[in-house]
Amino acid sequence: MKLSKLYTLLAFVLGFTMFSCSDDEKKKDGPEEELFDVFGIYEGTMNISVVQNDGSKKDFTLDKQYAFVETDPSPNTLRLAVKDFLLEEVEYGNIYIPALYEVKGNTCSVDGFSNHVDLVGQGEAEFTVLGEITEKEISLDIDGKFKNSADKRKIEVTFVGKKTDIKLKNYLFDFEEWEVGNPLDIDNIHFSLPKSKFENLRWSSTDFEVARYKQLELMTEYTVGSSSDNQAGKLSAQIRTVESIEGDNFLHLPKVYGGYLYCGGFNDDALLHPHDRLLLGSPFEVEPMSVKGYYYYKSGKEYFSCPNPDKPAEVVLDADKVDACLMAAYLYEVSSFENTDDILTLRTLQNSPQVVAKAQYTSDKATRGFEEFEMKLRWNEGAKYDSDKKYRFVLLFASSKDGITYSGAPESVLRIDNVRISTK
Numbered sequence: 001m002k003l004s005k006l007y008t009l010l011a012f013v014l015g016f017t018m019f020s021c022s023d024d025e026k027k028k029d030g031p032e033e034e035l036f037d038v039f040g041i042y043e044g045t046m047n048i049s050v051v052q053n054d055g056s057k058k059d060f061t062l063d064k065q066y067a068f069v070e071t072d073p074s075p076n077t078l079r080l081a082v083k084d085f086l087l088e089e090v091e092y093g094n095i096y097i098p099a100l101y102e103v104k105g106n107t108c109s110v111d112g113f114s115n116h117v118d119l120v121g122q123g124e125a126e127f128t129v130l131g132e133i134t135e136k137e138i139s140l141d142i143d144g145k146f147k148n149s150a151d152k153r154k155i156e157v158t159f160v161g162k163k164t165d166i167k168l169k170n171y172l173f174d175f176e177e178w179e180v181g182n183p184l185d186i187d188n189i190h191f192s193l194p195k196s197k198f199e200n201l202r203w204s205s206t207d208f209e210v211a212r213y214k215q216l217e218l219m220t221e222y223t224v225g226s227s228s229d230n231q232a233g234k235l236s237a238q239i240r241t242v243e244s245i246e247g248d249n250f251l252h253l254p255k256v257y258g259g260y261l262y263c264g265g266f267n268d269d270a271l272l273h274p275h276d277r278l279l280l281g282s283p284f285e286v287e288p289m290s291v292k293g294y295y296y297y298k299s300g301k302e303y304f305s306c307p308n309p310d311k312p313a314e315v316v317l318d319a320d321k322v323d324a325c326l327m328a329a330y331l332y333e334v335s336s337f338e339n340t341d342d343i344l345t346l347r348t349l350q351n352s353p354q355v356v357a358k359a360q361y362t363s364d365k366a367t368r369g370f371e372e373f374e375m376k377l378r379w380n381e382g383a384k385y386d387s388d389k390k391y392r393f394v395l396l397f398a399s400s401k402d403g404i405t406y407s408g409a410p411e412s413v414l415r416i417d418n419v420r421i422s423t424k
Contacts, residue, residue: 038078038108038133041168042067044161051154067138067159072098080112080129080140083290083376094374099129108133110140115147123148125155136163168289171198171421175237178226182211189214191222194237194261201263201282201393208266209274210242213253219244223259223399227415231294231370236417237261239399241300241323243410247313254312256304256410258403260346262396275347275404281330281392283337286423287385288377288393290359291329293419294370297363299323300409312406323409324364326401327416329377330394331357337390346404349394356383356391362401370417395421 044067048060068081078101083094099112110133115126124147131140137160144155177195181204191207205224213219219242227238239259247255252274265279303323304315332354334342344352359375379385397416400408 038138039069039071041164041166042069042138042161043164044138044159047158049156051156053152065159065161066164067140067161069133069138074098076100076102078110080110083374097127097129099131106134117144123151127155131159137161138163166289166424168422168424169286171201171423173197173293173419174233175226175230175235175417175419176233178235181205181207185211187215192225194226200284201395202265204262204264204266204278205239206257206260206278208268209277210257212270213244213251216251218246218248218251218253219257223257224261229296229415231417233417236296236370236415237397239397239414239416241399241403241408241410241412247315249311249313252312254306254406255315256306256400256403256406256408258398258400258406258408258412259414260396260398260403261416263394264343273347276345278346279340279343280346280349280396281332281344281394284331284391284393288329288331288357289422289424290374290376291327291395291419291421292372292374293327294417295325295327295373296367296370296413296415297325298366298413299364300411303409304407306406309405315406322364323399323412324362324401325412325414326396326398327361327373327375328394328396328398329359329375329421330355330396331377331391332394334390334392337392343392344394356380370415393421395419 043064046062046065048062050058068083070079070081072079077098079096079098081094081096095117097112097114097117099110102109110129110131112129117125117127125144126147127142127144129140129142131138140159142157146153173194175194178192179195181191181193189211191211193205194203196202207222207224210219210222221242223240223242225238226235228235230236239261241256241258244253244255244257247253260278262278262280263282267277267279269277299322303318303321305318305321306312306315308314330349332344332352333356334354342354344354349355357377357379359377361373361375397414399412399414402408
């Protein structure tokens, strides 16, 4: 593993070590103290030093890093987090470290330890954290070492930052309510979609296209529906990869059909390429920061690759490949919400210059139950949010990440629950 990857992981860890103070603490003698609110988002500088096995040291300074001070269910404990850390174009995900706190006067002291910090591609490490949080500032000193006794590398990190005024507002999708997606279908070949609480964020899916193939008796299963297996509540959303009875290149019917659930709409013009019928994105008038939720995933047993997406009916068994799910978010510019020519499709999204920010999360690992995921939107170089511009926001979930090329494993299943879009 390259040394740069190690540094990135370390940086993650640093950020995660931020904690906050409870309003329950009171000074034992004298009048009650007026405690400050330490929970929030801090922006600052992260300095990372990695001491190698031979004693040499490599240093990094990362400016404009965010550290999150979050609540923790354990008594007198806070959780520090650095989220969706990126270094040299390598993603390292999220790292969290719990820490005990104590309030004295106008200072909240932090003392944390975790011996189960998973550094992606590096193995487990243990970290200790000492720090202070005042009304407006935070400072942390973090020391780490790898649990593998043969790895003598040491990590030293400092973070100094100021509290921001960023306030996150959430859009929560619990997938408890569903509705018929195509109520006007004359053949009563109905499918279901999640019912959205937000007028500007409507759900759509590949089942608009699947319904046409079902009318032709070329497919028997839909790709999206509800599931009683859930993280909380009664239902979750389920996205599946299915297999057609027989693929047809003329009708552009794939042999392997990966399901998509997304925010947006659908074009009924059957003469269009299937990917151009998926209209991605809903009008969005605030700045999205991140997407967080819970997912369950299990890949199908046999993976099939489609060598030529222009011939989706022709696939070959790839015994060495495992399917993977995809969760993604995009923000793209439009001239106006009324101009439908600006709406991106599944085929145009990936390479469109309209896209200004995006986030992706993918995994090929089977989960035992629902696991948490979180992805932070990252802006293109030189781009930033402009309240005077118009944007559409895309939230997309796929049971096969390569479904766009008609490749995947039939019976792959992705379930999602309690998905939250955080905005500011």
